Amino acid sequence: MEIKVITNSKExxxxxxxxxxxxxxxxxxxxxTGDLGAGxxxxxxxxxxxxxxxxxVSSPTFTICKIYHGRLDLYHFDAYRLEGLHQDLGFEEMIQGDGLTVIEWPMYIQEIIGDEYLEIEIKLLDEDQREFTLKSNGTTYEQLLGELKI
Structure with missing residues (x-):
């Protein structure tokens, strides 16, 4: 399943x-995925x-991963600096853990993500407007998209 959402502000x-x-x-x-500054x-x-x-929450660009604690832990990855790096960094344990993993620049660590995930592509349309393409990979994420109120 794939849906598109346009937002007109940061809010x-x-x-x-x-x-x-x-x-x-x-x-x-x-x-x-999306260009720098896409949102x-x-x-x-x-x-x-x-x-x-x-x-x-801030970008984990220089730390690669930031962890935040809430109802679920949030593991926020920026994989941009991992391009071409092929070693065990322990990220699989977080991805398979009890939290939610959000990965910016996922193409650089695709091999550890698995087959089921929510793919979100962001396109900058103008200064305030963004187009989000949300694509489910797996039934869990198809159900999630069905529950969105947009």
């Missing part, structure tokens, strides 16, 4: 993320709010 992007956070269950994986971190901030996380 609307965070609201979409909030819904995705509320619908999240343990061991879910959301992948985020990956803004969407993740909304997801964190939907998980009842009080801390401010």
């Amino acid at each position: 609307e992007t965070k609201e979409l993320g909030f819904q995705l956070g509320q619908l999240a269950k343990p061991q879910m994986v959301y992948t985020l 990956k971190t803004t969407l993740t901030q909304g997801i964190a709010k939907g998980l009842d996380i009080a801390r401010t």
Whole structure:
């Protein structure tokens, strides 16, 4: 299943993320692709709010992974700097753990993501407007998309 959502502000992007956070269950994986500045971190901030996380979410660009605690733990990866790196970094344990994993630049660690995940592609339409393409990979994520209120 695939759906498209257009947001017209950061607030609307965070609201979409909030819904995705509320619908999240343990061991879910959301992948985020889009150009720099497309809204990956803004969407993740909304997801964190939907998980009842009080801390401010920022991009994990230089740390590769940040962990936030809420209703579910949020493992926020930025895999951009992992391109071509083929060693065991222990990320599989987090992805298969009891939290929600959000991965920016997933193409660099695709081999550890598995076959079931929610793929989110973000396109910058103009300064405020974004187009989100949400694609389910697996029945769990198909059900999740069916529960979105958009």
